[in-house]
Amino acid sequence: MAYKIAVASQKGGVGKTTTAVNLSASLALAEKETLLVDLDPQGCASVALDFNQELLYRGVYEIFMRNFPPAGSVHRTEVPYLSVIPSNIWSNNAEEEIARASINRTLLARSLEELDDDYLFIVMDSPPSMSHLTVSALVAADSVLIPVQAEFYSYNAFEQFIRLVKTVRLSVNPDLEIEGFLLTMYDDRTNLAHEVEEALRRRFGKLVFKTVIPRSVALAEAPARGKPAIFVNGRSTGARAYLQLANELIRRQDKRAKYRSRV
Numbered sequence: 196m197a198y199k200i201a202v203a204s205q206k207g208g209v210g211k212t213t214t215a216v217n218l219s220a221s222l223a224l225a226e227k228e229t230l231l232v233d234l235d236p237q238g239c240a241s242v243a244l245d246f247n248q249e250l251l252y253r254g255v256y257e258i259f260m261r262n263f264p265p266a267g268s269v270h271r272t273e274v275p276y277l278s279v280i281p282s283n284i285w286s287n288n289a290e291e292e293i294a295r296a297s298i299n300r301t302l303l304a305r306s307l308e309e310l311d312d313d314y315l316f317i318v319m320d321s322p323p324s325m326s327h328l329t330v331s332a333l334v335a336a337d338s339v340l341i342p343v344q345a346e347f348y349s350y351n352a353f354e355q356f357i358r359l360v361k362t363v364r365l366s367v368n369p370d371l372e373i374e375g376f377l378l379t380m381y382d383d384r385t386n387l388a389h390e391v392e393e394a395l396r397r398r399f400g401k402l403v404f405k406t407v408i409p410r411s412v413a414l415a416e417a418p419a420r421g422k423p424a425i426f427v428n429g430r431s432t433g434a435r436a437y438l439q440l441a442n443e444l445i446r447r448q449d450k451r452a453k454y455r456s457r458v
């Protein structure tokens with residue numbers, strides 16, 4: 196059974212896509228069969244894996260329209276153990292059609308269930324909003340990972356997003372967990388980064404990942420090369436941080452599996 200993680204936050208530019216791409220690649224490097232689903236019409240995760248969304252006939256659009264079996268939207272990447280359902284909802288029409296179709300919030304969840312046996316992890320990248328696409332991701336997910344840029348702390352924004360998670364729990368997905376808050380673009384030299392970290396750990400305690408993602412040129416440059424950062428510069432601090440995050444997740448997943456086999 197695939198463990199499904201939605202990377203989400205209504206705030207733009209906090210590192211959602213960078214996290215979705217590099218976490219997926221790090222899970223794949225650990226030989227965990229992984230699927231990345233790019234739910235953002237901007238298609239940045241697809242581009243980061245060298246997929247040009249305008250040339251794609253099968254992708255996320257077909258998943259929501261349910262006009263093909265979901266496996267037909269899956270593309271293999273150059274990274275072993277990593278596949279992607281790219282975003283091909285670049286036209287306004289496509290986006291409007293999806294908006295109408297996804298009034299049924301469980302469409303994506305049901306499609307991904309059909310792929311459950313093929314992957315150990317499914318990671319979803321979502322757009323910077325609380326729109327139908329983000330809600331669809333939360334409905335399909337086992338848990339949500341919330342990146343937090345270590346340069347700005349907005350208590351209200353978190354509370355608003357957590358309310359959305361609670362609404363999804365109450366309505367369609369009672370088992371949705373918060374996987375954790377992930378500090379991103381952390382610059383150890385600034386007081387602000389430390390202040391944001393302190394405020395976040397004070398408020399959310401163990402829900403904040405031990406791993407912190409540093410500000411790293413390698414992470415910013417990799418998308419232009421169409422490869423995840425570990426395959427451009429595996430020794431960079433950014434790439435190593437995402438490997439550490441993947442290990443944190445794999446260890447948790449092993450614990451959950453042990454627990455399930457006992458009960």
Ligand SMILES: Nc1ncnc2c1ncn2[C@@H]1O[C@H](COP(=O)(O)OP(=O)(O)OP(=O)(O)O)[C@@H](O)[C@H]1O
Nearest residue numbers: 207208209210211212213323380409410411414415
């Ligand atoms: N740790 C990092 N170090 C340096 N640059 C980073 C890091 N994380 C992200 N970036 C850069 O910051 C910008 C925003 O990151 P990203 O696209 O991952 O955020 P996002 O939350 O997905 O944005 P959007 O809300 O627009 O989808 C990008 O240019 C990205 O390359």
Ligand SMILES: [Mg+2]
Nearest residue numbers: 211212235239
């Ligand atoms: Mg993004």
